[in-house]
Amino acid sequence: MSDPTDAELIAQVLQDGNKDAFGGLVFRYQSPLRWLLRKLTCGDVALADDLAQDTFVRAFLHIKDFRGDARFSTWLYRIAYNAFLGEKRKNRKHVAPRTVENDFRESNPPNTLLQMDLEKALSSLHEAERAALLLAYSKDCSHQEIARVLDCPVGTVKTHILRGKEKLRSQLRGWEGKVEHG
Amino acid sequence: MGNLPHRDWLDELLAQPEPEIEDSGFSSRVLKAIPKRRSPFRMRLWILLICTLVACVISFWILPSGEYLWTSVSEVFVFESWIGIGVPVTSLLVVVMIVFGACAFAVYES
Numbered sequence: 426m427s428d429p430t431d432a433e434l435i436a437q438v439l440q441d442g443n444k445d446a447f448g449g450l451v452f453r454y455q456s457p458l459r460w461l462l463r464k465l466t467c468g469d470v471a472l473a474d475d476l477a478q479d480t481f482v483r484a485f486l487h488i489k490d491f492r493g494d495a496r497f498s499t500w501l502y503r504i505a506y507n508a509f510l511g512e513k514r515k516n517r518k519h520v521a522p523r524t525v526e527n528d529f530r531e532s533n534p535p536n537t538l539l540q541m542d543l544e545k546a547l548s549s550l551h552e553a554e555r556a557a558l559l560l561a562y563s564k565d566c567s568h569q570e571i572a573r574v575l576d577c578p579v580g581t582v583k584t585h586i587l588r589g590k591e592k593l594r595s596q597l598r599g600w601e602g603k604v605e606h607g
Numbered sequence: 608m609g610n611l612p613h614r615d616w617l618d619e620l621l622a623q624p625e626p627e628i629e630d631s632g633f634s635s636r637v638l639k640a641i642p643k644r645r646s647p648f649r650m651r652l653w654i655l656l657i658c659t660l661v662a663c664v665i666s667f668w669i670l671p672s673g674e675y676l677w678t679s680v681s682e683v684f685v686f687e688s689w690i691g692i693g694v695p696v697t698s699l700l701v702v703v704m705i706v707f708g709a710c711a712f713a714v715y716e717s
Contacts, residue, residue: 543620
C-alpha cells in the first residue's frame with residue numbers, strides 16, 4: 426500500500442482538521458525544511474528548528490490558503506522564508522561566518538574543509554541570493570517556484586542566482602582546480 | 608537544477624545532496640504546538656443570536672412590559688434623582704451584561 430500523496434493528506438486536514446494527516450506532512454517535509462532553514466540561518470540549528478516549527482504551525486492554521494497550484498513544498502518554503510525574514514528583522518542579527526582555525530584545516534580532509542568554506546561563503550551572501558541558490562540547486566526548484574517563494578519577479582531570481590554564484594566563485598577561487606580534478 | 612545549460616565545478620558543488628535530518632521527536636513537538644481549533648464560526652453566530660434573543664425576551668416580555676425598558680432609558684437620561692435611577696440602570700445593566708456575555712462566550716475558545 427503506497428503512502429498517501431500530499432493532496433490526500435491535505436484534503437484530510439481540510440476536511441476535519443485531522444492532525445494525524447498533518448503529522449504525516451510534517452514528517453515528510455521536516456528534513457528538507459529544517460535543512461533549508463539551517464542554511465539560511467548560517468548554521469544556527471536551534472533558531473532553524475524554531476522557525477521550522479513556526480512554519481508548520483502557520484501552515485496548519487492557514488492550510489485553507491493553499492490553492493494546490495504549486496507544490497506543497499514550495500508553499501512551505503515560502504512560509505519558512507517569510508518566517509526567517511521576520512526573525513531577522515526582529516532581531517537584526519548579523520550572523521558572522523564561522524572561521525576555521527589553521528590546525529583544524531590541517532587535520533581535516535579536504536571535503537570537510539570545502540564544505541566549511543562553502544558554508545562560510547554562502548553565509549556572506551545576501552539572504553535572497555542565498556535562498557535563491559539553495560532553492561535552485563538543493564531543492565531543484567524552477568525559477569518560477571523560487572520567484573513564488575521569494576515573492577519577486579523571475580528576472581530578479583535569475584539575478585540573485587547569477588550574482589550569488591559570482592560571489593561564491595570569487596570566495597572559493599582557491600578550490601577551483603582541486604574540485605575539478607577530485 | 609534544470610535551468611542552467613552547462614554545469615561547472617561550482618554547480619556540482621552546490622548540487623550535492625543534502626543530508627537527511629533525523630526527526631528525533633520534531634514532528635511530535637510541532638503537533639503539540641498547534642493550537643486547538645476555535646469553535647466554528649457558524650456555531651458562534653448561533654450562540655450570539657440565541658443569547659441576543661434571550662436578552663430581548665427578558666427585556667420585552669419578562670419585565671413588566673415592553674415599555675419598561677424605554678421608560679428606564681428615558682429615566683436615565685432625564686435623571687431626576689439618584690434614588691429613582693437605581694432600578695432602571697440595573698435593568699439596563701442586566702441587558703447589557705447578557706449581550707456582552709453572549710459575545711464573550713461566542714468568541715471563547717473551547
